[in-house]
Structure formats: structure tokens, C-alpha cells
Amino acid sequence: MKKLLRTCIILLLALGISCLPSAAAQKIRSLCELHYPSDYLYEWECVKLTAKDSPYKIFGKLWQDGLRFNRMDRRHFLAGMSIKVPKRIEEIRGFNPMASFYPEAEKEPGLILVDQNEMFLGAYEYGNLVLSTPVAVGVEEHRLKNGTYRVDAVDRLHESSLYPVEGTDRPYPMHYGLRFHIDKRQDGWTSYWIHGRDLPGYPASHGCIGLYDEEMQVQYYKEPGKPVLMDAKKLFQWVVGTRDTGRMQGFRGPMVIIMGEPQPPPEDLKPLDMLLEPPEPTVPTVPAVPEFVPPAPRP
Numbered sequence: 001m002k003k004l005l006r007t008c009i010i011l012l013l014a015l016g017i018s019c020l021p022s023a024a025a026q027k028i029r030s031l032c033e034l035h036y037p038s039d040y041l042y043e044w045e046c047v048k049l050t051a052k053d054s055p056y057k058i059f060g061k062l063w064q065d066g067l068r069f070n071r072m073d074r075r076h077f078l079a080g081m082s083i084k085v086p087k088r089i090e091e092i093r094g095f096n097p098m099a100s101f102y103p104e105a106e107k108e109p110g111l112i113l114v115d116q117n118e119m120f121l122g123a124y125e126y127g128n129l130v131l132s133t134p135v136a137v138g139v140e141e142h143r144l145k146n147g148t149y150r151v152d153a154v155d156r157l158h159e160s161s162l163y164p165v166e167g168t169d170r171p172y173p174m175h176y177g178l179r180f181h182i183d184k185r186q187d188g189w190t191s192y193w194i195h196g197r198d199l200p201g202y203p204a205s206h207g208c209i210g211l212y213d214e215e216m217q218v219q220y221y222k223e224p225g226k227p228v229l230m231d232a233k234k235l236f237q238w239v240v241g242t243r244d245t246g247r248m249q250g251f252r253g254p255m256v257i258i259m260g261e262p263q264p265p266p267e268d269l270k271p272l273d274m275l276l277e278p279p280e281p282t283v284p285t286v287p288a289v290p291e292f293v294p295p296a297p298r299p
Contacts, residue, residue, distance in 0.1 A: 030082035031070050031201045034263055036118050038097035042069075043087045051079040058085060064229065065095040071119045071134040072201035074224045075217055083201075098122035098132045110239070110254030112151075112180075112194070114209055116143075117260030119202075121194075121209065123238055131238060133231035136199050136210035137262055144181065144192055144207045144258055151194075151253025153179040154240050158195060158248065165220055173197075173216050174208070176236035180256040194256070196232030203262050211235060 032046035047058065055077055059066030067073065069092050070083045077083075086092050097118045105111035106127035113122045116137050123131040138144060158177035165172055174195040181192040196213020197205070204210070212229035236244075239253050 027200060028202055029080060031072065032082050032084055034202055036071075036097065036263075038118060039084070042091055044084045045087060046082050047085045048082045049077065049079050053077070053079070058083075059089055062089055062093055065092045067229070068092075068095045068134050070201050071136075071199060073199040073212060073214070073217070073229060075198060075221065076200045096120075096129075096132045098129055100129050101127050102129070103127060104257070105255075108255055112235075112239075112254055112256045114194075114256065114258045115260050116146075116258065116262045119262055121211065121235075123235060123254075131231075131234060133211050133235070134199060136197060136202075136204045138205045138207040139203045142206040143203070143261075146258050146260070149180040149192075149256040149258065151178045151180050151239060151251060151256060152182075153248060154236070154244070154251045154253065155179075155248035156236060156240075156244055156246060158193065170220070173213075173220060175213055175216050176211075176232040178236065178239055178253065180253075194232075194235065 030046070049058075055063035055067055055074060066085070066089070067077070069086065072083070097120050098113070098115065099122070102111070102113060102122070102124050104127075105113070105124040108127075109125065111124045113124065114120075114135065114137070115122070119135055119137060121133050121135045122129050155177045156175065158174040159171035160174060161171065163172045164170055174193055174197070177193045177195040179191050179193050183190045183192070190207075192207050192209075194209040194211065196216050197208075197210035198217070199210060199212060211232040213232040214224055214227035214229045215233065217223060218225075218227050240251065243251075
């Protein structure tokens with residue numbers, strides 16, 4: 001048995017895999033105990049969802065803003081979960097905690113800013129915000145260091161080569177993937193991606209940055225009924241434009257800045273089982289690298 005285990009470990013290292021699944025991240029039952037700087041701009045109350053509740057029932061026509069406010073998707077809008085509900089729903093119309101202008105990006109044709117303190121991402125063109133979206137970030141022991149990175153590969157239909165979707169043998173989807181870092185450690189190379197995934201409303205990954213991808217959720221989980229929240233696709237198209245080959249390709253994309261730290265979940269929240277996608281083992285070679293093309297100037 002020990003010989004078999006040793007052989008498996010050697011095989012994993014040979015494949016460049018350095019990050020195994022972790023049980024550290026846990027599902028929690030209340031998002032009300034997680035606080036973001038922008039929370040203090042609104043009066044809100046903690047509401048425990050029932051089986052009869054839906055995003056539309058709770059937030060009305062601003063249901064998408066209500067989900068953004070809670071950094072969650074429709075798949076995790078479940079009975080028993082407690083969420084934040086603003087007392088004046090109209091105040092969160094177009095909810096966005098990211099700065100409309102980011103001075104550090106003023107000379108950059110494209111820059112992606114991930115604010116882990118807010119659990120939000122902003123895409124900037126010459127300093128001006130053009131897209132913002134809630135994200136799922138890494139759990140504490142797997143969180144990537146704050147710093148400056150750059151998109152160097154893209155893959156619209158990326159999948160994990162190591163981990164399956166829970167309860168199946170299908171590879172875990174990492175669609176609309178933008179690789180922005182390779183950790184070249186002695187025990188293997190691990191790559192980090194911005195990609196579509198579930199958004200439970202709290203840190204939930206092994207270092208990757210997750211965005212809304214209801215298209216993937218319908219394909220893999222048969223819910224929600226109609227895909228609406230597609231921020232992973234929007235960001236991918238903003239970065240890649242018309243140069244997507246449909247396969248993994250080298251790509252000199254925009255700068256990526258990771259900043260801040262998310263508040264850790266309180267210790268008294270009850271954990272539930274959860275499948276997490278790890279950072280993907282990096283691929284030895286990718287095709288030639290096209291340059292990031294600045295978006296057309298606005299009139």
C-alpha cells in the first residue's frame with residue numbers, strides 16, 4: 001500500500017501538480033456575518049430564506065443587484081441560508097463597490113483589479129471602469145499573494161485535468177478561463193485562473209478567481225432555468241475579443257492586480273461539505289501569443 005501511495009505521489013509531481021483538494025473551505029449558512037467595506041453605505045437586515053423565497057420575491061426587479069450585494073448566485077439561494085436585504089432596495093440599483101476610476105490603470109489599455117476585501121472584480125480601460133462583478137476568491141490557506149500579474153493564456157472551454165464535478169466523472173468546468181499566474185515551486189507548477197464557477201457568497205476556491213457562469217451551471221447542474229448571469233463570458237470577451245481559437249492559447253493579456261483580504265467566516269458558522277476546484281496544473285506548451293488589443297476608443 002505504501003509503495004502504491006509513493007508511486008501516486010511521484011506521478012502527481014511529474015505531472016506538475018502541487019495543490020491537492022482541501023477541506024478547509026466550508027459552506028456556511030449565513031452571509032450576514034461576512035462584512036465588506038461597502039456594507040456600511042446601506043441599512044440592511046438579515047433575512048433567513050424559506051423554500052418559497054426566490055431572488056425576485058426578495059429583491060423584485062433588482063434581483064440581480066440583490067445577488068451582487070450578497071456576492072452569490074441563484075444556485076446558492078437556498079432555504080435555510082441567511083442573506084443581507086437592504087431596507088431600501090432601490091439604493092442598490094446598479095450595485096457596484098468598485099471605484100469608477102482607478103489611477104494606477106490610467107495608462108493601461110486594459111487592467112483587471114480583484115479587490116478581495118470587497119469580493120469584487122473591476123475591468124478598467126485607461127483607468128475607467130467598464131465592467132464589475134462579484135467573485136469567489138481563495139480560502140485563506142490557498143489564497144494567492146496580493147500583487148501584480150498578467151493574463152498569459154486563455155481557454156474558453158477550459159476544464160480541470162485532475163478533479164471531477166461532485167458525484168460524477170466529468171472534469172470540473174473552468175470555462176472562459178484567463179490564466180494569470182504560474183507558481184513554479186520545487187514540487188510542481190500550479191496555474192491560477194479567472195474563470196466561471198459557482199458563487200456561494202464567501203471565499204471558496206484554491207486560489208482561482210470565480211465569476212458568474214449560469215451557462216455552465218445549466219449545462220452541468222440543469223439550473224437555473226435560463227442563463228442570465230454571464231460575467232465570466234463578458235470578461236473573457238473583453239479580454240480576447242474576436243481572437244478566440246476555441247482552444248487553449250498563449251495570450252499576452254491585461255495586467256491583473258490582486259489586493260486586499262476577505263474577512264474570514266466566523267468560527268461559529270456550521271460547515272457543510274463542498275467541492276472546490278483547485279488551481280489547474282499548468283500545460284507545458286501553448287500556441288503563439290497574440291497581443292492584447294486595446295478596446296476601440298469611445299466617442
